Amino acid sequence: xxxxxxxxxxxxxxxxxxxxxxxxxxxxxxxxxxxxxxxxxxxxxxxxxxxxxxxxxxxxxxxxxxxxxxxxxxxxxxxxxxxxxxxxxxxxxxxxxxxxxxxxxxxxxxxxxxxxxxxxxxxxxxxxxxxxxxxxxxxxxxxxxxxxxxxxxxxxxxxxxxxxxxxxxxxxxxxxxxxxxxxxxxxxxxxxxxxxxxxxxxxxxxxxxxxxxxxxxxxxxxxxxxxxxxxxxxxxxxxxxxxxxxxxxxxxxxxxxxxxxxxxxxxxxxxxxxxxxxxxxxxxxxxxxxxxxxxxxxxxxxxxxxxxxxxxxx
Ligand code: 13P
Ligand code: SF4
Numbered sequence: 355x356x357x358x359x360x361x362x363x364x365x366x367x368x369x370x371x372x373x374x375x376x377x378x379x380x381x382x383x384x385x386x387x388x389x390x391x392x393x394x395x396x397x398x399x400x401x402x403x404x405x406x407x408x409x410x411x412x413x414x415x416x417x418x419x420x421x422x423x424x425x426x427x428x429x430x431x432x433x434x435x436x437x438x439x440x441x442x443x444x445x446x447x448x449x450x451x452x453x454x455x456x457x458x459x460x461x462x463x464x465x466x467x468x469x470x471x472x473x474x475x476x477x478x479x480x481x482x483x484x485x486x487x488x489x490x491x492x493x494x495x496x497x498x499x500x501x502x503x504x505x506x507x508x509x510x511x512x513x514x515x516x517x518x519x520x521x522x523x524x525x526x527x528x529x530x531x532x533x534x535x536x537x538x539x540x541x542x543x544x545x546x547x548x549x550x551x552x553x554x555x556x557x558x559x560x561x562x563x564x565x566x567x568x569x570x571x572x573x574x575x576x577x578x579x580x581x582x583x584x585x586x587x588x589x590x591x592x593x594x595x596x597x598x599x600x601x602x603x604x605x606x607x608x609x610x611x612x613x614x615x616x617x618x619x620x621x622x623x624x625x626x627x628x629x630x631x632x633x634x635x636x637x638x639x640x641x642x643x644x645x646x647x648x649x650x651x652x653x654x655x656x657x658x659x660x661x662x663x664x665x666x667x668x
Contacts, residue, residue, distance in 0.1 A: 361388055364631045368392055371638040378411035379634070380426070382418040383573050384595035384626035389417045389634060396599065398573040399471050400486040400666075406430065407663065415638060416645075417629040419444040424475055427645040428652050428659060438633035440643035442625045444472050449528040450507035452476035458504070462524055465502035468493060469658070472530070473507055475647060479654035482661065487557055487572035489666040490515050494523075496665055510534060514557040514564060532623045533558035536591050537615035541566060544589050544613050551587035551610060554579060559591050567591065580604055593623050 369392075372379065380402050381393035390396045395405045399422065406414055406426035413434045416423035420443045427435040455477055459467060469481040470490070478484055485493045494515050497503060505512035506526025510533065516523045536559050545553055545566065554576050555567040564570050569579045573596050580588055580600050590597060591612035600609050614621045637643060 361631060364635050365392055368631075368635050368638065371635070375413045375638065376411055377413040377415050377638065378405070378409050379415045379417065380405055380422075381629070382422065382595075382626060383577070383599055384593040384623050385417050385629045386595070386627060386631075387598045388631050389629050390595075390598055392631065392634065393417065398486065398488055400488040400572070401574060402426075403429070403471065403486070403659070404663070404668065413638075413641075415634065417634060418442075419447075419623075419625050421447045421472055421474065423645045424647065425471060425659060427647050428475060428478075428656050431647075431649070431652060434641065435645040436637045436641065437643055437645060438630065438637045439628040440645075442628040444530075444625060446470075446472045446507060446528050446530045447474055447477075450474070450477055450526055452480060455480055455506065455526065458506075458526065462502055462504055465504045465524060466497055467504045467506075468497075469506050470508050470511060471659075471662075475651050475655040477507070478658045479651060481658040483665065484658040484662040486662075487511055488574055489662065490557075491518065492666050493662065494519055494521060508558055510560055510564075511557045513561055514570065517561070530558045531620050532593050533591075533621070534560055535615060535618045535620040536560070536563050536612050537618065538562040538566070540613045540615050541589070541591060544610065548587055548589060548610060550585075551589045551608070552583060552585040553589045553591065553612075555612075556592035563591055576600075577603065580607065580609070593621070593626065595623070595626060 379393045381389050381396045407429045414426050415436045423437045467481045468483045471486045503523045505523045507528030509525045509527050512525040552568040554569045587608040589610045594611040597609045
């Protein structure tokens with residue numbers, strides 16, 4: 355990627371502020387390339403939660419979506435946690451309101467509640483264990499057989515783990531509009547057009563897409579797979595922001611973003627793209643928007659995040 359003059363100047367100013375503030379910039383793989391370039395750590399949800407937990411910074415600047423920065427604040431109540439755009443929410447997280455989830459839970463009083471990190475602090479407070487797409491399988495495997503499991507809010511990730519482990523789970527019917535938008539017909543058409551390419555997919559995709567994938571895994575697992583696989587071409591069924599890092603790690607390989615279904619053309623996360631270099635600079639300069647969380651809610655939600663980190667040590 356070429357950097358223009360305006361970008362160069364912002365890079366310079368951000369780097370100065372970073373030193374002045376003793377700030378750590380975290381960015382998700384789905385953000386735009388220039389944000390990934392300026393970040394100290396680029397990762398998937400689990401890597402970023404771990405980085406937020408253990409660091410020496412006074413300020414965490416989180417270029418991702420709201421639940422990610424909120425998780426960082428839950429883990430670091432005394433640090434200033436900033437977001438370039440506090441309106442960058444996650445529609446999947448927002449599709450699971452706490453009052454409705456509480457009623458849902460009441461129907462299964464014996465069940466253990468495992469929820470995807472893509473959820474609000476109020477949902478985490480109602481959960482026993484948080485998970486990400488990287489460690490969901492590892493966590494579910496540790497729950498004794500016979501124990502009922504509620505899994506939310508992503509029905510596709512829950513369904514994938516349930517099929518893989520032959521473990522029945524009670525699923526909240528939420529989904530990520532980005533991954534759920536890939537359709538079997540268009541994916542198969544792309545596979546016919548690129549017969550040498552391997553289809554790789556994120557478990558937030560629908561079952562009929564995952565069924566055709568040579569490899570299914572979290573954003574980080576997909577990235578690692580493209581490095582280790584002998585294939586030279588990949589059709590990538592996840593948010594296309596990850597293609598930047600895939601191409602960087604394997605410059606000679608070809609990465610084809612999985613095609614969008616024209617009837618449902620939403621396979622880019624517009625919320626992640628709300629993080630711009632300008633907003634990142636402004637948020638550091640103005641020390642806002644800042645993530646603020648009520649202390650009672652923070653303590654109530656901390657347990658399920660800590661449990662996840664304990665159950666899946668590095
Ligand atoms: P991972 O970062 O766990 O791959 O999850 C993808 C995602 O949709 C993040 O919002
Ligand atoms: Fe939420 Fe999906 Fe965007 Fe991830 S990609 S932040 S799950 S809407």
